[in-house]
Amino acid sequence: MDGATAQEQLLDAAENLFYRGGIRAISVDAVVERAGVNKMSVYRQFSSKDDLVVAYLTRMDARVRERIERSIAKHPDDPAKALVQSFTDLVERASNPDYRGCPFVNVACEFGDREHPARVPVARNKEYLMARLLELSTAAGAADPQHLADSLALLIEGVYTASQTFGPGCGPVRTAPATAELLVRSACGEGKVQA
Missing domain, CATH: 1.10.10.60 (Homeodomain-like)
Structure with missing residues (x-):
């Protein structure tokens, strides 16, 4: 081979x-x-198990980015709708019975030492997520784009966690798109998002 x-x-x-x-x-x-x-x-x-772990996480990062970009591409000219769409798609994925949450959150929980090699791809993934949320929040016309991006990031992490603690497709997970829409409407103005 x-x-x-x-x-x-x-x-x-x-x-x-x-x-x-x-x-x-x-x-x-x-x-x-x-x-x-x-x-x-x-x-x-x-060269080591750590290198295998980093390669696995690098692969997972590419897949996460592809999924996010596919969600955003559904509304290429409407960043507010793209933000909400990303939650609709995340909830669909997080409702799958085989869903085990975010691989990066899982790794962060396993490896508390932020200097561990596995934490580098975790940080890179979360930096990408925050940058993308900020970019879309700014493009959507949020009064405070950083606040909206931070709020949406917290909601994403909540979906990851709730899918594991309450179960895939649970009530708290299913509320995420509506909650995201409320956050976006509040930050960008009522007319910016049509459900």
Whole structure:
């Protein structure tokens, strides 16, 4: 098996196992077994488990960004609607029975040390999210774009958490689009968002 194929198989296995079971609980041996490669393949592709974790999180970051951008693209000329749409799409995803929350929140909970290598992709993902929310809040004409972006970020994190504590598709999760719309209307003016 060539290196690129082994790397993809390892990342597929790591994604499935780490997302479902947590990083600390899943051994490299379990990833190797799931991937169907020999153990040396791991160390040819990744110098340590931490490197595998960072590669997994980098992959997850790309997927999160793609989902967010697809949501926003549904209303390319209306940033207020795009903000609300992103919550509608998030709630749909967070209502899936297999949803395990935000992989970045999960990792932040597992690794309290902000200097741990796994926390770098976490910070990068959240920086992207905040920058995108601020950009859209500004474009939507929010009186205080930073306040709106911060409020929406808090609501997003609430969806991630509620989906795990109350369960996927629970009442608190389902209220997120309407709550986001209220926040956007309040910040941008009543006429800016049509539900």
